[in-house]
Amino acid sequence: MTDLQQAATSRLPGMARLRGLTAAVVASVALSGCGVVNHMIYKTTGDVMQGFSKNHTVPYLLESSDLAMGCSMSEATAPLLMSFGRVTSEPDQLAVMLYLSAGGCSEEHAREYELQGLAALRAMNADSAEDAMIRQKRAHATAAKRYFRGWQHHNTFYGEPGNGECPDFDDDLDEFIYLAGLLSGLQALNAEIQSTSAIGVPKNVGSMVARATSCLDNEKWWGAPMALRATVWAMIPGATPDGEDPFQRLEIADRQGEEAGVRISHVFHALSAQNKGDNERLRDVIRNHAESLDETPSNEQWRFVDAMATQMIVAISDRMWVESNGHRTPMGQLGTFWDDEGDAVETMDLDDLL
Incomplete structure (x- = not known):
């Protein structure tokens, strides 16, 4: 073997390592590019979903009188729609409506348990009455948590209510969601009291809501x-x-x-x-x-x-x-x-x- 052939042969392992390193770099860039592309797709999808929900889904629902369907929709779609906050701006306005409606679902369950408890008391069935009352309090606790989340998203989007300043509303739906957020705050406090649990709802929510209504x-x-x-x-x-x-x-x-x-x-x-x-x-x-x-x-x-x-x-x-x-x-x-x-x-x- 000539000196030239020996030198070329000795360089082969180094060239192989270089090619491997180059392939790894290219693959990493490609995968990173896929992540960027996916993020852009998710963000675009999230923006579209938020815009469509506010401009069409919410107005459509408000024109309906089917409360059970609205309840099911809010409970089923809230995790999906809120998850877009991981890839784009947080859907705070939409969250006010979702959690107000979902809180209403839990409150309706609480009312049903209350009626069951009252009926059991009339039938002198103490065990069934106590069980129904426990379930009622649990449902109120869930309602309080949901209402409170709606209240928090309301404050994030519009600012703390009742501080002497009113937000600039874009349209009627914007005003209505503001009103819905105030209702959510008051309902959170009421549901927490009825649950006999400590959810963390500020006790001055009532006075804040009272002052904020002057903006409407x-x-x-x-x-x-x-x-x-x-x-x-x-x-x-x-x-x-x-x-x-x-x-x-x-x-x-x-x-x-x-x-x-x-x-x-x-x-x-x-x-x-x-x-x-x-x-x-x-x-x-x-x-x-x-x-x-x-x-x-x-x-x-x-x-x-x-x-x-x-x-x-x-x-x-x-x-x-x-x-x-x-x-x-x-x-x-x-x-x-x-x-x-x-x-x-x-x-x-x-x-x-x-």
Whole structure:
């Protein structure tokens, strides 16, 4: 072998190592490029999903009166839509709606467990009653966590409410989501109290919500901002300003909501009356809600909100009926009560069931 051949042969291992190193570098760059490309795809997808959800999904849902479908949608899609916050901007506005709706799902479960517990008490079944009450508190705890997350996302997007400054709203939906976030904060506090658990909801949420409602046009939003504010006044001792009557304000808000076909103020009024132990006022609110449903159809743009109000009024009525009669409000009899004189209450012949 010549000296030239020997030298070439001696360089082969080094050249092989160089080629291996080059291949590794190329592969690394290629894989890194795939990661960048994937990230760009995910980010674009996330931006599209967020934009589509706000511009189309949420308005479409608000025009629907199918609360069960809205509940299922929020619970099923929240993890998917919120996960896009890992690759693009956090969908804080969308989160307010998702967690408010998901919290409502848990609260509905809590109401069902409460009715089961009341029925068990009437049947003198202490064990079943206690079990239902435990499940009720657990459901309220879940609701409080969900509502509180919605409240936190609301504050991240709009800034801390009630600090004397109002956000610049882009459109009506932007304002509505702001209102929804305030409701989520108040619901978080209420659900935490009912759960008897420490979720971490600040105890000054009520006063923050009351101040922040001044950022919204009361007449435009069916009296709901004033109803929220008056509810805080009615429920927190010493919160009512001098010269104000929270229940008078709630009555005004009720009329605005009835005329607009969005009766969410009835819920605030009923809760305030319930908290005060004013049973006659509570009955009047339920009667007025039932009569208004017959007289004024739901606002087409906000059917979901009006349906949600009716669901909560029915839930309050159901609780009253179960406590007194052992069964829920009879079908078609919302606004009537078991002891009303002259009102025919639906009855059932139990002989056919035996």
